[in-house]
Amino acid sequence: MAYLINPDRTVPWNNLPELPIDNDYYEQVDVLKRLGEAKAALGRLQGRSIAIPNQAVLINSISLQEAKASSAIENIFTTDDELYKAFSEEVNSLAVQQGPAKEVLNYREALWQGFEYLQHSGFNNQYLVNTYQIVTQYTDGIRTPIAQTYIKQGGAGPNAGKPFYTPPRGKGIVEAKLDNLLSFLNDDETFNTDPLIKMAIAHFQYEAIHPFRDGNGRSGRIMNIHYLTKKGLLDYPILYLSRYILEHKDDYYAGLAGVSQRGDWKTWLLFMLSAVESTSNNTYYKINDIISAKDAILHATIEENILRPEPLVDALFTQPFTKVKHLTEKGLYAENTARKYLDRLTEMGVLEKRTLQGNVYYLNSELYRILSE
Helix, strand or coil: CCCCCCCCCCCCCCCCCCCCCCHHHCCCHHHHHHHHHHHHHHHHHHHHHCCCCCCHHHHHHHHHHHHHHHHHHCCCCCCHHHHHHHHHCCCCCHHHCCCHHHHHHHHHHHHHHHHHHCCCCCCCHHHHHHHHHHHHCCCCCCCCCCCCCCEECCCCCCCCCCEEECCCCCCCHHHHHHHHHHHHHHCCCCCCCCHHHHHHHHHHHHHHHCCCCCCHHHHHHHHHHHHHHHCCCCCCCCCCHHHHHHHCHHHHHHHHHHHHHHCCHHHHHHHHHHHHHHHHHHHHHHHHHHHHHHHHHHHHHHHCCCCCHHHHHHHHCCCCEECHHHHHHCCCCCHHHHHHHHHHHHHCCCEEEEEECCEEEEEEHHHHHHHHC
């Protein structure tokens, strides 16, 4: 069955085909081969991650990098220093109430709140709206029929600013498209498709529907990770897909356009499966590096006769920047003891002491290096 494409980019794609797509689009040798490779890589990552006693060591660090990369795709840039400094502050601190770092932290918050929400629910409109509102900090919901939403051509050429794609629009149309998408995500009996294939299809559909006035790219990428955790392919949202998409940004947008303009599902599916495979492998090795660094630092703290070495090292690997108050708030040490141990680890070369805007931070150099690679 031929896929009904969007021939005029300036006209709302109200006849965006409902899901599922025809099996012939993905039951092809090269797609199925790539699917097998992606599933094997993802399974290896899952097996490695569950062996870690304290998963908070990975969850905070890797989810921050996912948030940073996904935001960068939308031209929201922050440095690692700015991001980790902001994360080390209180959530409501004046230091992080605005700017790129705050937007990245909003993404991370949406990643975690959505993950918690889906522990007790399926995908629904409330999940979509919650994610959008946390990411953007707007208070509205699904865009209204009168919203003249379209995707603009980028760059500085003669077509810059012109409509590149116009999503569905009209009374009840967006809502109907979302109902179909949510059924596709939730109902595995009716829509019996491999989860990785389904994730890739659903991501395109979400971006094509473009249900909100802003933040659709970021919330759509969050949904990717949540779908994998909801289906049990990952215990926690630690897959760093946005880094791959950022590094292959042109291919990502070309793949989306290829489906809407030519019905080219194969190229899109191969791209998304490659993203899962590559990201799973990279995250697997990153986890190994973090574990090795953590073990080496733990051994060093034990040799130095530092009290409570294991919870101390766990705290150092929960985020790259540590402050004295992080240790006192956890009840590990009194303030003077916490400062003494952090200064001792700085002397040993484990930490790097920095003063930023009058505040003293201790940077876990090895964790910072691993996450930044």
